[in-house]
Amino acid sequence: MIDLRSDTLTKPCPEMRQAMANAEVNDDVIDIDPTVERLEQKVADLLGKETAVFMPSGTMTNQVALRLHCRAGDEFICESGCHIFNYEQGAFAQLSGLVAKTVAGEGKVLKKDQLVNLINPDNEHAVRTKLVCLENTHNKGGGVVLPSEGVAEIATWAKENSLAMHLDGARLFNAVVQSKKTAADWARHFDTVSVCFSKGLGAPVGSALAGPLSMRKEMVRNRKVFGGGMRQSGIIAAGALFAIENNVERLVLDHANAASFAAVVDQHANLHVDLEKVHTNIVIFRVDPEIGSAKEFVDRCEAAGVWMYPFSHDTVRAVMHLHISDSDARRAGEIVCEVAK
Numbered sequence: 242m243i244d245l246r247s248d249t250l251t252k253p254c255p256e257m258r259q260a261m262a263n264a265e266v267n268d269d270v271i272d273i274d275p276t277v278e279r280l281e282q283k284v285a286d287l288l289g290k291e292t293a294v295f296m297p298s299g300t301m302t303n304q305v306a307l308r309l310h311c312r313a314g315d316e317f318i319c320e321s322g323c324h325i326f327n328y329e330q331g332a333f334a335q336l337s338g339l340v341a342k343t344v345a346g347e348g349k350v351l352k353k354d355q356l357v358n359l360i361n362p363d364n365e366h367a368v369r370t371k372l373v374c375l376e377n378t379h380n381k382g383g384g385v386v387l388p389s390e391g392v393a394e395i396a397t398w399a400k401e402n403s404l405a406m407h408l409d410g411a412r413l414f415n416a417v418v419q420s421k422k423t424a425a426d427w428a429r430h431f432d433t434v435s436v437c438f439s440k441g442l443g444a445p446v447g448s449a450l451a452g453p454l455s456m457r458k459e460m461v462r463n464r465k466v467f468g469g470g471m472r473q474s475g476i477i478a479a480g481a482l483f484a485i486e487n488n489v490e491r492l493v494l495d496h497a498n499a500a501s502f503a504a505v506v507d508q509h510a511n512l513h514v515d516l517e518k519v520h521t522n523i524v525i526f527r528v529d530p531e532i533g534s535a536k537e538f539v540d541r542c543e544a545a546g547v548w549m550y551p552f553s554h555d556t557v558r559a560v561m562h563l564h565i566s567d568s569d570a571r572r573a574g575e576i577v578c579e580v581a582k
């Protein structure tokens with residue numbers, strides 16, 4: 242089975258497991274776990290931020306970030322397809338009393354001009370507009386890398402209007418290797434940045450939220466209220482450290498595999514890929530109705546040995562990762578075309 246459902250499926254390699262087994266640990270709630278501390282410092286340095294806090298998931302880092310920038314009765318602006326709005330159970334509303342103002346970006350990319358009239362007036366009728374959240378790379382956008390000038394324009398406008406900026410960078414390192422910009426180059430437009438170690442980087446668990454030192458206490462406090470205070474978490478932090486030290490540059494291989502898979506799939510008359518949009522490790526392709534719905538097509542592909550998720554009624558998502566070789570990627574494309582016949 243060639244499993245292209247997600248880049249979260251990867252299992253730690255023997256060297257990563259060894260690093261985890263050897264990790265020096267301590268109670269990170271009562272004291273400081275030295276391995277967690279090393280990871281947090283490394284992430285802060287990479288992102289050019291003063292501090293970073295290790296958390297169990299990207300959902301938690303995002304939700305903690307929202308609470309740093311917003312209070313109950315505030316709102317944030319985000320792209321309508323983003324993870325924070327679509328895939329986190331509306332935690333911002335359930336747990337923090339926040340409202341999301343969603344804006345559909347062209348190809349999931351927001352432009353400053355779409356946002357300029359969206360700040361609520363300061364009166365008792367409206368929720369207060371406090372924050373802009375962007376996602377890079379954008380999952381629903383098929384792993385597209387945001388245009389950096391566009392991000393800079395939004396950030397400048399946000400600053401002029403006293404709005405904070407948060408980046409959901411679950412796949413920021415995919416954007417880093419694709420754009421040849423550093424993580425810090427991307428991060429400097431944002432007050433807080435969330436990154437995941439358990440996506441393309443291949444660690445079993447963990448995310449980090451980076452930002453100014455002045456926010457660290459609140460990050461840790463909010464992590465605790467969400468149940469994310471962890472004790473000897475150096476064990477999992479060691480996996481994340483290994484991932485960030487060893488698995489960033491190799492993301493180019495996943496990107497090349499996505500491109501070759503996409504090229505094969507797009508050759509079929511009834512399968513369509515916007516090849517220009519295949520920037521990183523995700524491929525979204527459209528299935529013509531005559532071969533069935535995306536769900537039906539995905540079921541047939543699974544039976545033929547390629548596992549993917551339907552992404553809408555007529556689109557399918559395939560994701561490349563550490564366990565997919567270049568021949569797997571090509572073979573998967575051929576199987577998908579075979580099934581579409």
Ligand SMILES: *Cc1c(COP(=O)(O)O)cnc(C)c1O
Binds near residue numbers: 412
């Ligand atoms: C996976 C992901 C997250 C976080 O997911 P968790 O499963 O909670 O770690 C956040 N944002 C994006 C864009 C993601 O793809």
